Amino acid sequence: MKAAVFHGPGDIRVEDVDDPSASPDGIVIQVAACGVCGSDVHAYRRGQLVRPGQVLGHEFSGTVVEVGDQVTGVATGDRVVAMPFTPCRACPSCLAGRPALCETAFRRSVANGLPGGFAERVAVPGARVGEVVHHLPDHVSDEAGALVEPLAVGLQAVAQADPRPDQVAVVLGLGSVGLAVVHGLRARGVEAIVATDVSAPRLAAARAAGITVVDGNDGDIEEAVRELTGPGAYGAPAAADVVFECSGAAPLLDRAIRMARMGGRVVMVALYGQAPLVDATLVVRKGLRLDGTFAYSGDEFAAAVGLLADGVVDATALVSHRFALAEAAEAFEVQSDASASVKVLVQPGGHA
Secondary structure (H helix, E strand, O other): OOOEEEEEEOOEEEEEEEOOOOOOEEEEEEEEEOOOOOHHHHHHHHHHOOOOOOOOOOOEEEEEEEEOOOOOOOOOOEEEEEEEOOOOOOHHHHHHHHHHHOOOOHEEEEOOOEOOOOEEEEEEEEOEOOOOEEEOOOOOHHHHHOOHHHHHHHHHHHHHHHHOOOOOEEOOOOHHHHHHHHHHHOOOOOOOEEEEEHHHHHHHHHHHOOEEEEOOOOOOHHHHHHHHOOOOOHHOOOOEEEEOOOOOOOHHHHHHHHHEEEEEEEEEEOOOOOOOOHHHHHHHOOEEEEEEEOOOHHHHHHHHHHHOOOOOOOOHHHHEEEEEEEHHHHHHHHHHOOOOOOOOEEEEEOOO
C-alpha cells in the first residue's frame, strides 16, 4: 500500500510499504481522512519526537476492513475512529485512571512507534469498543470523524480546568485544539470566553462559535479581557479565571500568566518549538496553578463524537483544506502556514 513516510525535517515521501494486518486484539482501518496535527508540523519542521521511517498521522477515521479474533463489538464495514495510543494498563498512571500519561504508550502507539494514518490503511491494536474504538453515526461524515481526536484533546483540557459557567475563560491560539477548547467551554455553559489568533480563517471559525474574538494583528486581548474582569493585582492587565495557552508561541505563555487572576489557572495545551520565558515570581505571588494537559481518555473521544453527532460542532467550519495522499507533503506545508489554514486533512482515497 501507499503511505507518507517521514525521512527527516521537511522530507515527507509517499512510498510503497507493507500492508498492515490485524493483531488478535486489533483491527485494520481503511483510512478515509487523517488530519495534520500541530505535533505533526513540529515533527515535519524540526524532527521533534519522531524518527526517520515513521508514518505519522494520529487523527484518522475510516472503515474497518479486518478484525482480530479477540475483538468484539466491531465488524468489517463499520465506520469508526480510534484512539491512537496504546496504554500499558499497569504503570502508576494507568492504574490511577490516567492512560494518556502512560509511561510506555507513546513508544508503541499508532504514529508513535507504530505506523500512523497518513496511509491507505492503519492497524489499531487493543481495539476495545467504547474505549479505543468508537463508531461514527451515519450522519457524521468521515472528515468530521477525523476531528474527533483534536476535539478530545480540547475537551480534556477543559475538563482538567473544570471552569464554572460564571467564570471568564481566555483561549490563546485558535488552531483545531484551541477551537476544540472553545467548544468544550461552550458545552460546559461558560459564556464569557475571549479568544485570539492572528489567522483570518481561524478567527472566522471562532466567531462562528459565538464568542468574543480579538484579532491579534491589531487588537488587544488584554484590553478585551479587562473589560470583563477589571485590572488584576500587582499591575496585571486583567484577571481571567482560567487561560488556555493553545498557540505554542513562547511569548504567549507569559501573557497568559499576566492575564490570570489571583489564584487563577493557566492550562498549557500546546507544544513549544522553543522554551518559553516566564515571570515565575508572578506565578508565586499570584498563587497561580499552571497545568500541562496531554491527550484524553476514551470518555473524551465519546464526548467528541457526541458533539459532532448533535451538530454542536460544525466540521465544515473547521476543515479548511483537503489533499490526496500523494499530496501529503503539500498538506504539511499548508498546515504549517497558520495564516492560511485551520485544519488540513489528507484523504488517502483522493479528494473532490
